[in-house]
Amino acid sequence: xxxxxxxxxxxxxxxLLGACAQAAGQSGLPPIAIRAAAVVALCLWLQLTIxxxxxAAVAFRLRA
Numbered sequence: 794x795x796x797x798x799x800x801x802x803x804x805x806x807x808x809l810l811g812a813c814a815q816a817a818g819q820s821g822l823p824p825i826a827i828r829a830a831a832v833v834a835l836c837l838w839l840q841l842t843i844x845x846x847x848x849a850a851v852a853f854r855l856r857a
Contacts, residue, residue: 812846815853 813831817824834842 812850812853816849 813827814824816822817827820827831842831846
């Protein structure tokens with residue numbers, strides 16, 4: 794059995810800085826839709842997507 798420590802179950806939010814999960818939480822879209830869009834964007838625009846993902850991750854961390 795997997796045990797999660799801390800407040801609430803945030804294990805799905807911490808994978809790769811949690812930018813997709815945070816974006817899904819704020820937009821109301823399912824996390825899988827945001828992650829799928831991120832994968833497509835990575836395939837089409839690798840460097841731009843990585844840069845925007847990092848910016849989003851930092852912005853979400855600063856807001857927390």
